Amino acid sequence: MKSPSLSLAAGVAALGLALAGCGSSGTSEDGSAGGATRTVTDATGAEVEVPAEPERVVTLHYAATQPVYDLGFMPVGQGVFEPGIVPEDIEEEIESVPVVADAEEPKLEEIAKVEPDMILAPNIYDEEVLAQLEDVAPVYTFTLRGGDRAKWTQRTEEIADALGVPEQVDELQSEFQSRQQEIADTYADVIEDNNTVGVIGAYEENSFYAWGEENMTGTLLTPLGFTWSKQENAIVEDEPEPEATLSNEKIDSAVGDADILFIDSNLRAELNPFMKDLQTTTLYKELPAVRNDRVFAAGKNTVAGYTDANYTLDRVEEALQGIQEK
Known part of the structure; x- marks a missing residue:
């Protein structure tokens, strides 16, 4: 900005x-x-x-x-x-x-x-x-x-x-951490079988955004027991902040090792036009997570507050429940 x-x-x-x-x-x-x-x-x-x-x-x-x-x-x-x-x-x-x-x-x-x-x-x-x-x-x-x-x-x-109102933050954080632990316990087997996770977004033409685990969404997902994509972490390693804009051609080298892929959306699970365009590319369709039907909209990658964070947990829990029932 x-x-x-x-x-x-x-x-x-x-x-x-x-x-x-x-x-x-x-x-x-x-x-x-x-x-x-x-x-x-x-x-x-x-x-x-x-x-x-x-x-x-x-x-x-x-x-x-x-x-x-x-x-x-x-x-x-x-x-x-x-x-x-x-x-x-x-x-x-x-x-x-x-x-x-x-x-x-x-x-x-x-x-x-x-x-x-x-x-x-x-x-x-x-x-x-x-x-x-x-x-x-x-x-x-x-x-x-x-x-x-x-x-x-x-x-x-x-x-x-x-x-x-600093005391209200303690209440919000306690409730959020309890929910993370509940999801981790309830879906431990599913997470163990689909352990590696990647997170991407898309905000301009012909490119996507890669997020390392030290960024905002990482604080939501890694406590659940997921391991972050090594490829994605490596790509953002030298960036000032653990995030990077990449051309669509690099999608496989960025998150090709991910069992589950969580993608940026609004709070209606709606994707923007750039993400929809990425999903039409051959390289995206060939990702293991895509071929195995393990791609899920998970809310905003840029977490503004507990509303965003809890919405992401809603979508992650929904995804894990769906996998468990298959």
Whole structure:
């Protein structure tokens, strides 16, 4: 993802007018305008004074939006997201939340209009953009890119700290780990017989995405007892992050050793056009996992939070049950 440009500066004058119309969106020095405050340390190490009980939170990326609703909150403004990645039971509610940031940059005037008392921003913005956001409300920066990108549970912990509900993360994690253990125990024989797993996605023409076990989906699958594809691990070994974009011609050398192949989808088990195109290629059709009918849609490879993680476990459990019944 590219860092946003400085084109935001053009909207600063209009932002001032919007803020004047909205009234105060922060707290006074004694905290009286927005209630009590507390100081938290964000993902960059910066100390940020935020409301003790935030009520109007803006999330500038879906990687924060999902943890926010996982933790029992609903944002008043959010970053753009693709159709189908929101759970069906809250889809209508999420879609009613104003979109105040696109894939590249926040929309300052739109953010000001929703009068946030805190902004959750990914660690992709430069200092000038952050300064402009801070004129609207306190900004807590969370981890999206960098060496900790794969640690989706850490990102949820960061969001929970910003929201003042760290205890809720412990509950989510305990329930999730218990479920992983239950699946591992229930389907131990199936996993032992189909032990090697590979995970791929496709996001552009004539190429696919390989994921090593140290990435997000690995934290979901390896605790179940699977062994990651040695080919796939080797391919991403020298990458800055354990993931790589490869031409379709390399599909066999990437996951040809996988007994089971889990592929990227939305939260409806729907595949995007690039993945559908990959599935029409001869090399894909010749993969052992494909010939043995061991390919399954498993939700988003980029795990935003516990909703994504549990959806993947749903699909994996469904796949293992189907194999067991054959």
